Amino acid sequence: MPRDMEGKVALITGTSGVAAATARRLIEAGANVLACGIDETANEALRATVPPVEVQRADMSVPDEVAFCVQRAVERFGGLDILVNAAAIHPFGTVEDTDIATWTRCFSVNVGSIYLTGHFGIPEMRKRGGGSIVNLASVQGHACQKGVAAYAATKGAIHALTRAMALDHAQDKIRVNSVSPGSVRTPMLAVAAKHFDGDDADLDAVFRRFGDAHPLGRIAEAEEVAEMIAFLAGPRAGFCTGGDYLIDGGLTAGIAVK
Ligand SMILES: NC(=O)c1ccc[n+]([C@@H]2O[C@H](COP(=O)([O-])OP(=O)(O)OC[C@H]3O[C@@H](n4cnc5c(N)ncnc54)[C@H](O)[C@@H]3O)[C@@H](O)[C@H]2O)c1
Incomplete structure (x- = not known):
């Protein structure tokens, strides 16, 4: 495993599933990691299983809380080089049966948190001479199942926001990419399993x-997703920006013809 993140500082949103695996992977690569999550049970589990990680309880859809987290990373570790935006919620429903509060919350968490970590984090990354942002999108942003209108819309928005951020901050040497997984064994997938x-x-x-x-x-x-994130976040992906990287076991390569 390359230790290619020695001395780098990473802020990760979310503290379970992909976020937890990424925290572990980036620490193994030599990074200092602050993980920020809303769920105290997940936060505590991450503290217990990946001891060197710093964990902050925060709702990453709330501007003041995101600003606080960025400041905490800078004060604790001396700057900010890497943002991994993994926090998300996954409501189910059509536009007809999704209530307005759920629709709005889904956008605030899944897309708004990426706006906010960039808004407060990019000035700090610029001070370091550059950085890397990896946004967790989904295959659902490319092609989706029925009954996931809000979630799919946020994931498509993340693809577009990733391109916009990549263009806007290429001059700052900040690379921005997204990752689009298929199904991943995490608490979110367990919720989906119980839904069905x-x-x-x-x-x-x-x-x-x-x-x-x-x-x-x-x-x-x-x-496996953390491995892709670590690659994109680190120096081995130095010429990658504005891209979306599928990690879907071939799910979107086919069409449903038998
Ligand atoms: N699991 C899958 O099958 C799958 C597939 C494609 C994409 N994804 C994406 O991968 C990312 C990681 O999800 P996961 O599968 O690890 O699920 P997960 O539920 O384990 O992780 C999501 C994390 O976000 C946190 N979170 C939710 N709202 C928050 C908020 N307002 N502020 C701070 N933290 C908040 C949760 O507490 C949780 O730790 C998500 O963006 C998800 O959409 C997952």
């Missing part, structure tokens, strides 16, 4: 079924 199969769903069985939809025949592990 009920609260007493056999998660392993549902995850196998989700995996069967992917040409590789399985779902991804959070560590």
